[in-house]
Amino acid sequence: MLPVPPGMWRVSRWLRVYDWDWRKRPFPGVNPVAAAHRAQIYPRRFFYHVLRVIAPEDRETGRADAVEYDQDVHALLAACFEPVSLSDVIEGDFGQRHGADAVAGAILGLIERGLLVTADADEPVDTEAVAAASEMYVAIQVREEFVAALECVKQIEPRVVVEIGTAFGGTLFGWAQVAHPEAHLVSVDLPGGIGGGGYTREHESHFRNFCGARQRLTCILGDSQHPDVVERVRAATEGVPVDMMLIDGDHSYEGVSKDFANYRSLVREGGMILFHDIQPPPPETAQPMGVWRFWREIRDDYRHTEIIHDPDQFSAGIGVLYV
Ligand SMILES: C[S@@+](CC[C@H](N)C(=O)[O-])C[C@H]1O[C@@H](n2cnc3c(N)ncnc32)[C@H](O)[C@@H]1O
Structure with a gap:
């Protein structure tokens, strides 16, 4: 397994934003149409507690609710529906099939382009x-x-x-x-x-x-x-x-x-x-x-x-x- 950059392991306060799976568990009290809509715009997107995803144009405002989807993100999403950490992705099916290098490469590529931001304990809460x-x-x-x-x-x-x-x-x-x-x-x-x-x-x-x-x-x-x-x-x-x-x-x-x-x-x-x-x-x-x-x-x-x-x-x- 590839060593993962230490910053990635830090617990992100942001990932909890994405932890509710609207498709599987509609929240009682939210009407089904609204829940279905939310499932479309807010699917469970990413790892728990590892990274947060933002669109480049939103970096200034730091709005975490706007996510730019692209192929890399989709590939990772496909691999990340259930895992609880990055190591699970690397060690899981996707990692096994594509290799740890591919997973780490995609992640690092996204970070370089500003699509993924490693959680930073010192980052002020936005x-x-x-x-x-x-x-x-x-x-x-x-x-x-x-x-x-x-x-x-x-x-x-x-x-x-x-x-x-x-x-x-x-x-x-x-x-x-x-x-x-x-x-x-x-x-x-x-x-x-x-x-x-x-x-x-x-x-x-x-x-x-x-x-x-x-x-x-x-x-x-x-x-x-x-x-x-x-x-x-x-x-x-x-x-x-x-x-x-x-x-x-x-x-x-x-x-x-x-x-x-x-x-x-x-x-x-x-x-x-x-x-x-x-x-x-x-x-x-x-x-x-x-x-x-x-x-x-x-x-x-x-x-x-x-x-x-x-x-x-x-x-x-x-x-x-x-x-
Ligand atoms: C306006 S909502 C709270 C909204 C929430 N603070 C928010 O902004 O996301 C009011 C809540 O107060 C609860 N509530 C009403 N009467 C109450 C009571 N006597 N004791 C405790 N909770 C009560 C209701 O069940 C309801 O969930």
């Missing part, structure tokens, strides 16, 4: 690319707002993150990318909950793929307002103060007030609580949406910032409260 990738996991966010929120969170590199309201995992994916490499992420969601539908136990392993090798994920399924759930979250944090919390679960005025009252004390002094949907909803909204009202009541008691893409927009908008 929040634009993370936000773009989070849309594959159906982040319920305005992309520009999510980029700005990721930037804020990246500054503090949180070690303990609590997310109330995970749905399909879009924001959870994002936090995992900008959190500390040893961060503990705690996700709370209510199966069948309003505004996303929550997730089931079987999605936990999918969400775990979002995390780095040394990150931990605890999933708590239940009503965030129930005292047992509050206690489970408290126990999960093991007395370590929370650095960052997202409140994006029950969007009613009562719901968001209770989440704030129940969990605020877990957040360390100077830590952040993010609220989603601080903009008023459109008048015809049937769902109870009271985050905007609650936010306006409390924001001036704290240092805070508002991330709002368009001041005239209905809904969305992220409030960042420093407690």
